[in-house]
Amino acid sequence: MGKPTPSRLALGLVALLGAINLVRGAIHLFAPDGGLTAIAGLDLAAGREIVLFFIGAVGIGQITLGAVDLLVAWRFKSMVLPLLLVHLGEQVLGLFLFFAWRPLPIAVPGQYGALFSFALVGVITVRELLRGKNDGAN
Structure with missing residues (x-):
């Protein structure tokens, strides 16, 4: 089996969510004010509440990704390597x-x-990538 x-609808939705998250993440990371004032109109003088x-x-993002990590480790093991690559990218950006x-x-x-x-995820991701190539050669 x-x-x-x-x-195609599910694939389209995942692609759309990915594009939206890439754009908003780039704005939050690279815009001089993180988009807080220019886009959201927040007064940064009210710092505590905003922070x-x-x-x-x-x-929320950490809880969500943690749930995905546990779900992949428990049920969707074929997604471990792609998820490690996601985590490695997250570590590099961090x-x-x-x-x-x-x-x-x-x-x-x-x-x-x-x-x-970064060191831990990097070493294990490279190990898994090399493991996959060695398994494919047999």
Whole structure:
């Protein structure tokens, strides 16, 4: 029994969601104000509420991706390598943010966690990529 092929509607929706997330993520990362003032019209002088809202939004993304990670590890094992590649890209962008683009004025635990995660995810992803090539050669 082969793997079911997703419908064109489902594929289209996933592609659309991917495009939307790439655009809004790029705006939040690269726009001088992250889009907070120019697009959303937020007054950055009201800093605490804005910071707490956006760290909550980060948490939503982390919870969602964590659920996807567990679902893939438990049920959809064929997606492990693509998901590792997603995580590796996330780690690279996180390092770029922490150390090059918008470094914080003080050191925070997350930046050291990002270095550790990049190394761990990178090594295991490369191992899995090489493992896949070795398995295909047999």
